[in-house]
Amino acid sequence: MPMNPELLANPKAERVRHVAELANAKARRRAGRFLVEGPQSVREAVACCPDAVRDLYVQADDAANAAELANGAHTAALTRSRIVETALGAGVYVHQATPEVLSRISSNAQGIAAVVDVEELSANGDAVSWPDDIDDTDDVADTDGTDGADNMNATMIAAFWQVRDPGNAGTVIRSADAAGCAAVVFVDDCVDVFNPKVVRSTAGSLFHVPVLSMGTEEFFAWTLSHDCPVIAADVYGTAESRPQSLPDFLRGGSRNAAAKAVLFGNEARGLPEEILVQAQHIVSIPIYGKAESLNLATSAAVMLFSMAMSSHIGTM
Amino acid sequence: MPMNPELLANPKAERVRHVAELANAKARRRAGRFLVEGPQSVREAVACCPDAVRDLYVQADDAANAAELANGAHTAALTRSRIVETALGAGVYVHQATPEVLSRISSNAQGIAAVVDVEELSANGDAVSWPDDIDDTDDVADTDGTDGADNMNATMIAAFWQVRDPGNAGTVIRSADAAGCAAVVFVDDCVDVFNPKVVRSTAGSLFHVPVLSMGTEEFFAWTLSHDCPVIAADVYGTAESRPQSLPDFLRGGSRNAAAKAVLFGNEARGLPEEILVQAQHIVSIPIYGKAESLNLATSAAVMLFSMAMSSHIGTM
Known part of the structure; x- marks a missing residue:
């Protein structure tokens, strides 16, 4: 079930708090996960290491308006909807959220953020x-x-x-x-x-x-x-x-x-x-x-x- | 009179306010001067362009303790006292000030700051x-x-x-x-x-x-x-x-x-x-x-x- 049908609208929800906490070293160690913020980084994570991406959070309007946005009027939103498309294709679990929830996750999210598994990504020699x-x-x-x-x-x-x-x-x-x-x-x-x-x-x-x-x-x-x-x-x-x-x-x-x-x-x-x-x-x-x-x-x-x-x- | 005999101790003095205001573009344009903060930059300003340096502000204890500091115990203070020496040798007007005054001038001063004349420094082709x-x-x-x-x-x-x-x-x-x-x-x-x-x-x-x-x-x-x-x-x-x-x-x-x-x-x-x-x-x-x-x-x-x-x- 790669697209979560439920809209995340509560910035105080436990899930949202857990994601936001990954800004913190202790929380990262405990969860074994880290936060990736903004379209450029999230796009590369999804494109290059989809198996390591646990969850993707995206501003809700994008997915809904993807067709309309395809006219190129809203570059940032279009960029996000393309990332979502790639992510869904790779089987990444995608959550739509309100702008308030995205802001609570990170002030650097620019409408999109991902949670990535440290072990899955971490390389050894x-x-x-x-x-x-x-x-x-x-x-x-x-x-x-x-x-x-x-x-x-x-x-x-x-x-x-x-x-x-x-x-x-x-x-x-x-x-x-x-x-x-x-x-x-x-x-x-x-x-x-x-x-x-x-x-x-x-x-x-x-x-x-x-x-x-x-x-x-x-x-x-x-x-x-x-x-x-x-x-x-x-x-x-x-x-x-x-x-x-x-x-x-x-x-x-x-x-x-x-x-x-x-x-x-x-x-x-x-x-x-x-x-x-x-x-x-x-x-x-x-x-x-x-x-x-x-x-x-x-x-x-x-x-x-x-x-x-x-x-x-x-x-x- | 290159060393001001008077200790600047009032962070609210007009002179101190004018210097601090140089962080601001409008104040720089009005005064035709700009602020140089911290030992590395001030040292280079004094060494390379002494004629452009209008005033140098330094934490008071340094000049007073220069001899004692020469044992190298306090590297930062010693660095400052060497800059003051060069500045005085080049005829720069030096003001001793309390740490409070230096902090008011700039949070990046690290005990020393200089006011430099834009026109004197500005180069043309x-x-x-x-x-x-x-x-x-x-x-x-x-x-x-x-x-x-x-x-x-x-x-x-x-x-x-x-x-x-x-x-x-x-x-x-x-x-x-x-x-x-x-x-x-x-x-x-x-x-x-x-x-x-x-x-x-x-x-x-x-x-x-x-x-x-x-x-x-x-x-x-x-x-x-x-x-x-x-x-x-x-x-x-x-x-x-x-x-x-x-x-x-x-x-x-x-x-x-x-x-x-x-x-x-x-x-x-x-x-x-x-x-x-x-x-x-x-x-x-x-x-x-x-x-x-x-x-x-x-x-x-x-x-x-x-x-x-x-x-x-x-x-x-």
Whole structure:
């Protein structure tokens, strides 16, 4: 029974309260579920991970007026009704609700929200495709670099140690997705990936790329077991190992490794020495002007895209 | 008389109210001044543009305890007392104030704030160094790429059309500074550069790089008069002119132009067709994963750094 025939009209109903509470870390842990707000994120959840979507809540008028709306007069409502259509097709349980109920669920819902199962979505290391897993031994050069990681010879992992700011965490997941990373790893004590602000900031990328959580030791053991060198992104390096400039790294042979993991540090403190000494490379972004540094989100975007573009050029 | 002997202790004093009001666009226009909050921004204002700094407000205990603080016990207070020292050396008028007064001036002051003259800081097109202005005809390759735009053969301008979000505006100024841009241009109707959130988000870069404001026609006339091609950063392009992929552009001859201006569009709407047709190139960042797009701040960082690194590699 994928479409609930009953209209949710009571903002104080127990179901509505339970959904709204998922903004809260404790409630998420207890329920094993998290909240996805707004059309872009909900659309990607429904399109990419329908099996993980437990319930979808949508403003009632949309489904009723879908035909009338198809004239394109109400873009936002039309977008929602299309998501509902996809969701119903995938067997997702859809609830129509009043605007008041949607507002109570989340002030960021823009008329649509979904509840997603953490376990169903949560990836473990097995979710990542490594170069040695790839059966395709076709040697013909593939000149179409547009449709994602399958076309890359190299597997790139984006890893973040102790990232704490939800907005940053979401933005770096989005950048890692866009740069074609095979996975994102949150290393050590990071912000909860299912925090609503993280989910919103990924703009749907949370449903495109596996996001793993690991301890520091586990991360280094995991990368080692896959012959995947770790490249620490760091401005200072250690006394023994000064950072290599990103353009020098990109011109060197190391960029051609079949797999690589780029590890970024905490927003304020970067990477500590005990982490840096375990990395195979330390690479810094050159500062050509007078700015002291770049923030985490900017550094990650520049570093990941430079490596991705360099790797794709290399394969052409 | 650079150090005001009188301690500002009344949060309701007229002077304090006038300073706090600079958070407000109307008050900034009336006063011709803007507010700079927090140690990092104030330090850069005092270090790079002391003539533009009208007044500096600092928590009183610092100056009094400077000697005692020099043991490094109180990092934040020590940082402030060093800024005060530089300011006094540069003839800036310094006011000591109680923590209550500083809090009234701004909740983001962290014990230090400055009032800066808009006209004194505001740059016009003449502030930009173009390749044909450079007297130095020394042909010896300069392998030290660390100290800024003077070492670049190419002049790069970062331009933003109708950027509206203050956080974005500040972040892109910071990225443009770090990438060694000779200037930032806000084209057409953009957010006020002197909005406190913009100023904070630049992390001091507002005092490193000239930030100009121009109308659209003026921008294209100005770049044309300097033989500076405009590269529009856009995902869609026009029916006649599809965007070139960034890696292709970087490998092509156009990247070697002595000057270039990279123009980014509005956060939500990008660049309209009537702007795109005036640009010499349209370039897009390739998306290797499933993300739909990158946000403005991320796009600008990736594009500007890719061009800067490519240009620096080219000159080595």
